[in-house]
Every structure is written in structure tokens, then in C-alpha cells.
Amino acid sequence: MSLKRLANAMIEGDVEKGKEVAQDLLEEGTTPKEILDDGVLAGMEVVGERFKNFEMYIPEVLGSAQVMHEVMDILRPKLVSSEGETSKGTVVLGTVEGDMHDIGKNLVALMLEGAGFKVVDIGIDQPAQSFVDAVKKENPEVVGMSALLTTTAPKIFEVIEALKDAGLRDSVKTMAGGAVIDQAFCDENGVDAYGPSATAAMEIAQNFVAEVKR
């Protein structure tokens, strides 16, 4: 029953309750793996479903993701190493050079983390080389680029070119988003996918990773 309480804490976005229930469960002898699967992930599944059906708002979903992070901090040391490998894949994210807009990228990062990805957020106003460096270092499956402005969108093209020049283009899938980006822009600039929303970006990343693993 307590597993259900944990799932509810996730859905309600109640960090304190989530941590408390997770501790209780551990003390009662529930295995960390069970807590993860039937509490944390079960709760997040409901959250994802409700958000998709317009039954939950973005701030509420982000609240749930926050509970997940806090509970994972408690569980991680106790999980056997293979079980602790909860990452669904790695995504390098950044806003391109000249653009200091943060929130779209942050929203994507939060959604991806909520879906179990490891997110490497290289920040705003990042030149193409920073994307290249991050790809070398983190070996991600996916690179996401954000640009809000007409004035900075062309920088996405520069990132793609820089990845090509570094011989890394084929080792990653790329996606782009932001107010002025669209499918045609991505097609013209050699970006693999266009994410019209944070949820879409999350789904694209999931599909990319599924493709890679196949």
C-alpha cells in the first residue's frame, strides 16, 4: 500500500511526503528496486499520461519530477549497480551562440530528466565548439539545440557544421526547438528532428534512443 502512497506523492508533487514514504518503505524491507519500479516509475507514468491528456499543468509535472529526483537520491546508493543504472540515455542540451533565452531549454531538460534521461545542459549563449566539446566528453545519443530568435536561429546550422567537421555528426542524433524553429528549418539545416514542444522533444529523444539500441 505504501508503494501506492509513494506514487501518489509523486503525482501530488509532495517532496516531503515522497522522501518520508521512501524511507519508511526501505525500513520496512521493501527492496530499492521495487520502490523504484512500483513507486517512482509507476507514479511518473501516471503523471506523463495525465499531462498528455491535459489533466496536469506544466508546473505540476515539474513538481512531480522534483519528487522523483529527491527520492532517487535516497535510493541510488542502495540500488545494486546495474539496477541503479536508471538513465534512459544521455542528451546534451544548449541554447546557441548569441541567444540568452533559457526557459525553453530548461523546460526540455526537466521533461527529459523526468523521463529518466541524463541531461547535460551546457547553458545559454553557447558557441558551436561547446556543443562539439560536450559531445566528445559525454558521448550522448542526442544533441538538442535551442534558439528563440530569428536573429540566432542560423547558429543552429553552425553547430551541425561543427559536428560534421569534428567527425561527430554520425555518432549523434540532433534535434532543435524554439519559437522560430520549424520542421522546414530543420530539414534545410540538416537537423534530424524538430521539437515543437518540450513533450515532443522528450518523445523524439525516446525514439532516437530506441533506434540506437535496436
Add this chain to the structure above:
Amino acid sequence: MRANLTVNRTTQFQVLSEDQCEAIYHNILEVMQRTGVDVHHEGARQMLKEAGAQVDGVRVYVPPYLVKEAISQVPDNFIVHHWDGSGVLRLRRNEVYPGTGPSMPNYIDPYTEERRHFLREDSANVARVCDALENILFVEGLGSISDTTRELADLYEFVELITNTAKPIAAWSFDRQSCEDIYRVAAAMAGGEEEFQRKPNFMFYMEPIPPLVSNEETVDKVLFCAEKHIPAIYTPCCMGGGTEPATFAGLLTNAAAESFTGLVIAQLQRKGAPFIMGGVMTVMDMLTSTYIYGGPELSTMCAGITDLGKYLDIPVFSTGGCTDAKVTEPQAALENAISNYTAVLSGGNIIHDTGYSESGLTGNLFNVVMNNEILGMAFRIARGVEVNEDSMALDVIEEIGPQGHYLLHEHTNRYFRTDTWEPEMLNRMPYEEWKNAGGKTLGQKVKEKTRHLIENHQGPSVPESARREIEKILEQAEERVARERAKKGGK
């Protein structure tokens, strides 16, 4: 003699009282001093520091006296001219000038009605159609050109706009370099830099980034505008619940602090630099993360920032005529009408974004033409009720008496044209006549009128000398971009 007469010369509309404006103003001063703002521009930070601000990295803590000084220096009243001398915009309290919005990636093709990329010839058409619409009083381009040299899309857009209408343009640019080129084009149209200084013929639009950040390019532009006496529109795009507080008062506080960062920098650069605070305030849609353009939140907050601007005697950039609808349908009509109506009544000076659709992603010229009609209605309502001896018509009422009619009276003949607003496209025919005349809806008429104007309206004729000068500016800009590209070794 009637003593103590109070008259509403026009309809009164106010969102914030004086006391509320004062409370928000004091909080703006506190935010700028206590929380501070980020200024990503070394030169500007140095200026601010020398003027008395505390600087820590990019964070600048602006003391209230600097803001107050800037507010006392910014002109509460200045003029932007049509380049051909055919008209002026007087930027002062409650003088209202609606116009279009800038730089969207998509455009509704006025013939196929497909959503596609924006082209250079679209800029020319937008300008010519706006030139013909009596209630569109300044022009922004509605789209970012996709079929010229990429780095010069801003410059080509400005050239197409200013050569196809004399109504003042609110320009934008990628960076300071393009801003300088645009200024050269405007000076060529004015007949030289000196003439431009006397009669500026365009305004420049730039955006700080909420919350509380001014980036390098934006500060570069505001400094350049101050130097050259170009009216600067320094306006954040605020998203309540996302990049700003979710409450209207909190959002207005941050938004004004963002505008005032530019205001202080502009006045330090040049006392009396013409400046317009702004501008686009709305909330984030918490289901889709969309920046809502058609909601009542936008209109309420734009009226609020207008009240604040009037309270401080700073010209205001407001927003109206925009929609989240994807095509010209009833949602567009409804949202366009409410937002432009509210913006006009509140007395915003430069009311932009007519023709903005799909939440700021698609330019729609049909909606501009429809808004022209909406603005006619809004202006009429704003004019209010004229109450004087003649308009109260006591003698006429006495003369006609009960049971008579006013159709043939000289008083009716004198006033019905001026007191009644005459629509151009709204339909008031009896059903049968309407049906026999083709049964056209407003949407159909809007499209027909748009196409008619594209095909038939000629803008002002541009002096040959200005044309040659502009050709030269474009050539030089192309050469510069080619050099820069070669240097980068890229495409």
C-alpha cells in the same frame, strides 16, 4: 455660466490607479537596486558604474536616483515623421498609433492561403497594404525574409518597407552593424543625416530578456540609437509563470525594470534620447508552454504598463491586434478585436502586433486588413460622447416633438456622418439583399480587399537619389558579408 464642469472629452479607461502605479514604481526601484539586473555589455556596465551603480560581474545594482534622473531626462513628447512629409506620429500621453508586428518566420500566402516562409516581396506587399489602411499608422514587417542573404534579412526588410510606405517603420536588426545600415537607409530617405536628426522617420525595436537581463546586442543597439537620436523601443516579451512572476503586478514590476535598464543606459549615453518603454506582456500557457497572444491577460497587462508609462510620462509601446488562431477565423476576429480595443482605450502610444497570428509565429496580412476595421470601431468608442449645447440638441428635440422624425432635419444632416462610424466590410444588409449580393462573410471580404490592395495600391514614389544611395548601401553590405564568410571559411 455652469460652474465646476467636469467633461470626459473622450471615453475613460484605466486599469491602475495613481496609488497602484506609485506602489509598482517604488517596487521597480527596489528591484533595480536590491535584486539588480544583468547587463552583458562591458561599456554600459562601466557607464553605469561611473554614474553610481554598484557592479558585480555582470550584475548591476542601480540606485533609485539614477532611474529617477533618467525618467526626468527622457522626452515625454517627441515626433516621428513620415519620410515624405505627409504626416507625423506625436508620441505623448494618450496619443494612440496602432501598427503591425515584426519578424515572424511564417506567413499566410494571401493567394494560396498556405502557411509558408516569408519572402522579400512579401515585405513590399505588407508595406503597400499598410500604406493604404487608414488606421494602421506605423509599420513593422510581419515576417523575416528567407530569400535574401541570410545575414542581411533585416536590412532588406527595412528597405522594402520604407520604400513602399511613408508611414514610420519600427525596425529590428540582428546586430549593431545592421542597425547602422538601416540608419543609413533611413537617412537616405530623409535626404541626409542632418535632415534625419531634425525629422527622424523610423523607430528601432529591441528586446531585453526576462527576467532582468539585457544582452550585449540589445545594449549595443540602444546605445547606437541614443547616439543617433533614433527613437528606441526597449521592450521585453514577458511570460508570466515562466520567465516572470505569474501575478500581473509582479510581472509589470519586472517588465518595467527590464525596460528601465535600457532607459538608464540610453539617457547616460545621451540625455534626452527618445525612448519608448514596453510592451508585450502575457502568461505562459501551462498546458502547451505557448506564449499566449490572444488572451485577456495580455490586454489587461498592456493596459497596466500603459497606465504606468502615463504615470511616469514615458511613451509606451503596447500590444493589440494579435491572435493565437492559425488562420483568419472567428477566434482571430475575437482576439484581434478585444486586444486592439483595449490597447486603444488605454492610450498606449505605439500599439504593435496587428497581424500577429499563431502565437507570434505567423504573419497574417488578412488579419491586418480585418484589424483596420476593428480599429475604426475602437477609435469611435474611444472618442466617447460629445456633450455640448449643440450635441445635446434640446431645441431640435423641442422642434420635432413626439411622433416626428429626424431624417430631414438639418441637425441630422450636420452630424450623422461624423458621429456615426461607417464600416467598410461589416455587413448590415437585409438577408435577401445580402444573399443576392453573393452572401459574402467578413472573412471573404477581408481576403478580397487584401488582394485588391496588393494588386492596386501604389505606395509613395521614392526619389531617384535615395534609390541609388540604398542600392549602394545594399551592395556594400553584401560585400561585407561575403568578406566575413570568406574569413570564417564557412558557407
